[in-house]
Amino acid sequence: MARSNRERTQATRLALIDAARRLFVERGYAETATPDIVAAAGVTRGALYHHFEDKKALFRAVLEGEAAAVAADIEARAAPAASPRAALLLGAAAYFDAMAVPGRTRLLLLEAPAVLGVEALGAIDRDHAEGALRAGLAALLGGRAESGRLDALAALLSAAFDRAALAIEAGADRAAYEAAIAALLDGLVRP
């Protein structure tokens, strides 16, 4: 049973990240103790602190994996859309699907802001989704909005998407929220 060091590292890191993800989702970051994490991962705390600087770094690794998965899920659904409006609505649907994976809303939208702070979070997640959203909005408005207002609109709509994902997770009617998103977008292009 001779494993190379790289294999060992990969396996241990993955086991830790998987176990941490499960417990962080189940109990939240603050209520999850490192002894429980390493027990669930089948390693010792020595392994944890060998591979990660501290508990927060492990959370950050979990978060980065989650953000990457969301980005991949959305990218995999990127279809050529007939119009900017259709592209935005498809993107919204893809985002809701991606955020429907259990635990993602809690990790990305509830725990992360408090654990990592707003700026670190923005660096990890928001750049991707909000960048695409800004581009889609620019296409929708066709240069009708100056840069500053475009940024503001993208930020506000991104927040609306997040809240919609949380509401859907909590059991709200997804169709109602997709319709509300569509109403907001349609309102922007008409007047």
Added chain:
Amino acid sequence: MARSNRERTQATRLALIDAARRLFVERGYAETATPDIVAAAGVTRGALYHHFEDKKALFRAVLEGEAAAVAADIEARAAPAASPRAALLLGAAAYFDAMAVPGRTRLLLLEAPAVLGVEALGAIDRDHAEGALRAGLAALLGGRAESGRLDALAALLSAAFDRAALAIEAGADRAAYEAAIAALLDGLVRP
């Protein structure tokens, strides 16, 4: 220096809540230790655990005070508006002013969701602001939207308000965000 029990309780609770608010804002909930709180308040941990069930209950008390202050700030600014649109825009401005008080965005929008969870937070804060928002929206749309979609719209706009408050706190141009909010509202009423 004979104080009645009620006076003592009031003073101690207030000192604790004030000190906790300062430290929670400065360092965040998780990084604030109860020994530091009681030292800043000039009492002992015995007093803390006599008046509050645990650290989280103290945070909840801070939060409730903050939410009440926001509601009061907004209510104090409630002016008779010429139109539903003007009422909503005035409400937005009042909300931004209220959230500009140092620490409020961190307490209400970043720490609270992780510490108290989404449902407890909704019970404390969202009912007030989002209720008024829903009413304002209903007036704006004049019965043109069914109840479910009205709820969804109110939730999304509430999220947009929150994000705008965070962005403004972070140094973004407030006028740009107020314009973006106005654009979203105007879009809803026109088509």
Added chain:
DNA sequence: CTCCTTTACATACATTCAGTATGTATGTTA
């Protein structure tokens, strides 16, 4: 006023947890 109960704390304690220091076996390289 006196006794008794309750309130409002203060102090001491038990448990637990995060992070660190150190020891050891295994893989890797010169």
Added chain:
DNA sequence: TAACATACATACTGAATGTATGTAAAGGAG
């Protein structure tokens, strides 16, 4: 193969949360 680096495991330290217990003052009841 000898020297070194990596990947852990174990032991330890300081601190923090919550609890149990002790005490002085307030507040009625008689």
